[in-house]
Amino acid sequence: MLKSLQPIILHVLLLLPFVLVAQANDNNIPAFTKISALQAKEKELISKAFKVLNSNDDKKVAKIAHNLLKTVKTEYAKFNANLLLAYYYKNRTLIDSSNFYVRKSLQHQRHGNDSLKTRGKILAYNILAINYKNKGLLEESKKWHLKGIAETDEYKETDLYYKHTHGLARTYADLGDYAQALKLFEECLTYKGDPEIIYGSYINISSIHSLLKDYGTSNKYLKKASQLLKEDSYKAQALAVITLNLGMNYQEMGEYEKAITHYKQAEKIADDHELQQIALITRNNLGDILTLMGNYKDAELILSLALYNAIELGLLSNQMTIYENLKDIAIKRKDYKTALSFVTKYFNVKDSINLLQKDEEINELEIKFQTLQKEKEIKLLQAINSNRKLELRNQEESIKNLVLQQEIEKKENENNLLEIKNTTEKIQSENIILKKDGEILHAETMRQKSIKNIMLYSFLILLIPVIGLLIIYYQKLQTQSELNKKQKEISQEKITSIIKDQELKVIKASIKGQDKERKRIAQELHDSIGGNLAAIKIQLNNPINKNENYLKTINTQIDDTYEQVRNLSHNLIPKKFSKNNFCDVLEEYISNIGGASSLTTSFIVYPRKEIDFLEENLQIEIFKIIQELITNTIKHAKATSIELQINLVDDIVSILFEDNGVGFDASENSDGIGFRNIKSRLHTISGILYIDSRIKRGTIINIEIPNLVITNTHEV
DSSP states (O other): OHHHHHHHHHHHHTOOGGGOOOOSSTTTSOOOSSOOHHHHHHHHHHHHHHHHHHTTOHHHHHHHHHHHHHHOOSHHHHHHHHHHHHHHHHHTTOHHHHHHHHHHHHTTOOSSOHHHHHHHHHHHHHHHHHHHHHHTOHHHHHHHHHHHHHHHHHHTOHHHHHHHHHHHHHHHHHTTOHHHHHHHHHHHTTOOSOHHHHHHHHHHHHHHHHHTTOHHHHHHHHHHHHHHHHHSOOOHHHHHHHHHHHHHHHHHTTOHHHHHHHHHHHHHHHHHTTOHHHHHHHHHHHHHHHHHTTOHHHHHHHHHHHHHHHHHHTOHHHHHHHHHHHHHHHHHTTOHHHHHHHHHHHHHHHHHHHHHTOOHHHHHHHHHHHHHHHHHHHHHHHHHHHHHHHHHHHHHHHHHHHHHHHHHHHHHHHHHHHHHHHHHHHHHHHHHHHHHHHHHHHHHHHHHHHHHHHHHHHHHHHHHHHHHHHHHHHHHHHHHHHHHHHHHHHHHHHHHHHHHHHHHHHHHHHHHHHHHHHHHHHHHIIIIIHHHHHHHHHHHHOOTTOSTTHHHHHHHHHHHHHHHHHHHHHHTSOHHHHHSOHHHHHHHHHHHHHHHSSOEEEEEEESHHHHHTSOHHHHHHHHHHHHHHHHHIIIIIOOSEEEEEEEEETTEEEEEEEEOSOOOOTTTOOOOHHHHHHHHHHHHTTOEEEEEEETTTEEEEEEEEEOOOOOOTTOO
């Protein structure tokens, strides 16, 4: 069973931080050669932030990066602040959020020289490659590593070349191409500029030899990596990986107790340092050993926990391995129905991976990379062959020169005699030839002159009607082009009008429902509550019927009126929030918007369970804000797609809303009714609104709300 686990274990063993760790120095952070006082100040702030990142204080890094995005002005600082958040979310295995901030950082790569812009782009490519590897999309990961290598080759970025080469080797190992992976890891061992790449290559080579059942070689490379770790600063993740790898080797050799001991040590290190994926793998391996020992109940329990973590983190390849292991346990228990269920889920995840990573560009990049490697080898061999051929040619030329020298000396004497005889005959023949050539030249000159005159007159006769035809044809093309433009504009206006009509119908239907609800509330206030209040007033104004039951009757009527008012205020809260999960309600609403209009919608939420348990009044405010954002997009943006992402990190609810519409100038555009309503709601719940929009570039809206309990002002 461990054999089926080894590809996914190798996947995690190779995801060490020494592939790319941002360093807070001038070599690794893109900067400008000539900087102003503001740029110098912001550069110093960015350097300090990266030093905090290298100290593994992720939570502090997130707060620093968010504060920097609110205050910094230069493109350089904005790029690095977004890159910091990309690292933060990558380290917490929040892949979609990390990719979002990578793309945001690349939007600020518009200044600086080509070399510095390319270096920043290569750093971003490496984060994308690692994120897709974590997700299980190996072909997509390979594509970004190959893109990074192509950029480093052009600008001679040696350190980044080896970082991407190391990552590409890991991808080949995950795909089962061990020969290519070992070749690239051996190349990485020749680079002495980064100790992390060297001991990372030792660990990865050890993992491959373990998969190939060569445990002696595997342990030898692990010892080399451990020795480098002692000489270098303490690296928790590398230590956890080495401990996990030793446990794998002991498991393969049948020494289960030693294997369990190493797995628990690795699990503790992973939990202490929030290394979620390594912790997941150790639990997976423990489940495997418990299965081999016949303890199916505990094995199933620990594998179910690992599956929950893999699903929560979106790690598709890990999910496949766990489903396969759970299937094996079900078969051993003869629970074939459950086994079939796990097999079905296994193939569903596998199909998802295949759909996500179909990309012809990956194959093209891989072919280019392999071609580049082969060209280097061919050039080296050609240089060696050229030297050998040159030596042989020199030897052959020396021999030929000796032979020719002898022949030349023999013929020199013969040529001297013949030369005198030939000179006399040559002079006579040249005189005859010169006379004939003169006559032929005169005749040819006259013939060429007459041909040129005929061709000139013919060309002038044909040129005049051709020019006339060209003028007529050009005018016809201009007329046809104008007609085509007019027809295209008319068609586009018709399509836009039809789409607007459909979207307005949806909005009008929503307004009609709201008006109907208002009328119902007014009728309820008039008929029930108003009637009760009128009856109470009559009894208070009637002095005749005052007896011992008088106050009791009035008190009963007041209680009844209070209950009606309370019920009416509670009915104002949408029932769908009390009867359904908040995320399900949002997802259904977004889906309905897409079905009723021409918009393509996307909805991402993490962590879903915690967001479902937000305070109900806060959920209502968030829902109404999202309604207002979508209404603004439908009315004004002319967008074809919208994306909504909700995250809950450190008790901050983060809402990212993006459309690909016409956009607007946020610095000059005054707030409309929609944005005033949103800001008013955010003010009551201590929320913050950020708008990033440019004309013809779409709009990105980022909202941050503290997870605090708010009071419904309408509650009785």
